[in-house]
Amino acid sequence: MAAVIFDLDGTLVDSAPDIHAALNLTLAEEAAPPLTLPQVVSFIGNGVPVLIERVMRARGEPADAARHKDLHDRFMRHYNADPATLTTLYPGVEACLRGLSASGWQIGLCTNKPQGPSREILGSFGLLELFAVVIGGDSLSVKKPDPAPLRAAAAAFAAGPVLYVGDSEVDAATAAAAGLPFALFTEGYRKTPAQDLPHQALFSHFDALPALLQGLARS
Numbered sequence: 528m529a530a531v532i533f534d535l536d537g538t539l540v541d542s543a544p545d546i547h548a549a550l551n552l553t554l555a556e557e558a559a560p561p562l563t564l565p566q567v568v569s570f571i572g573n574g575v576p577v578l579i580e581r582v583m584r585a586r587g588e589p590a591d592a593a594r595h596k597d598l599h600d601r602f603m604r605h606y607n608a609d610p611a612t613l614t615t616l617y618p619g620v621e622a623c624l625r626g627l628s629a630s631g632w633q634i635g636l637c638t639n640k641p642q643g644p645s646r647e648i649l650g651s652f653g654l655l656e657l658f659a660v661v662i663g664g665d666s667l668s669v670k671k672p673d674p675a676p677l678r679a680a681a682a683a684f685a686a687g688p689v690l691y692v693g694d695s696e697v698d699a700a701t702a703a704a705a706g707l708p709f710a711l712f713t714e715g716y717r718k719t720p721a722q723d724l725p726h727q728a729l730f731s732h733f734d735a736l737p738a739l740l741q742g743l744a745r746s
């Protein structure tokens with residue numbers, strides 16, 4: 528039985544608009560100027576604590592634990608209140624996931640986003656029940672690119688090939704560290720040229736993914 532584990536932000540979903548909205552609600556509370564969507568996209572990938580560090584750096588603020596906690600907690604209140612309204616599935620994602628499930632693939636999620644909003648986003652699209660395991664940024668004491676979260680997701684599956692699908696430098700590094708074949712989705716939040724990231728396959732639309740996964744599972 529083959530299994531495929533997916534990253535979430537920038538891979539299955541374009542979640543930046545909701546993250547952007549929650550960050551700007553947080554900044555508006557202190558009459559601070561808003562961030563642009565491209566700025567916020569560039570901050571996503573390493574989980575919420577790093578997202579907030581990057582916001583503070585972009586605003587020229589010095590590192591400060593109390594300030595970081597205040598921004599983090601206020602952001603999470605806004606984000607948890609509304610994580611899915613502006614979030615969209617990338618084209619072909621639903622058909623791809625349902626097709627993989629129907630043809631016997633086991634499916635998992637490994638994301639640096641906390642489990643709560645991750646589950647809520649998948650649930651809002653009616654897709655949560657397709658996932659046999661959900662590992663979020665708060666599931667373990669470490670986040671991707673540490674391989675532990677991906678290994679924890681892979682451990683949910685019985686013997687057989689386990690593949691990973693993601694969009695970013697973090698995902699490529701995590702797959703390499705975990706020793707899993709990696710399919711890179713090229714339309715997400717990546718900042719590095721795809722050819723400079725370790726990967727076993729590339730794809731720009733989810734219609735192409737099932738055939739790629741079949742090939743990787745046989746290799």
Ligand SMILES: O=C(O)COP(=O)(O)O
Binds near residue numbers: 537664
């Ligand atoms: O929450 C993030 O920073 C990114 O999450 P991801 O691991 O789903 O890309």
Ligand SMILES: [Mg+2]
Binds near residue numbers: 538693695715716
């Ligand atoms: Mg991602």
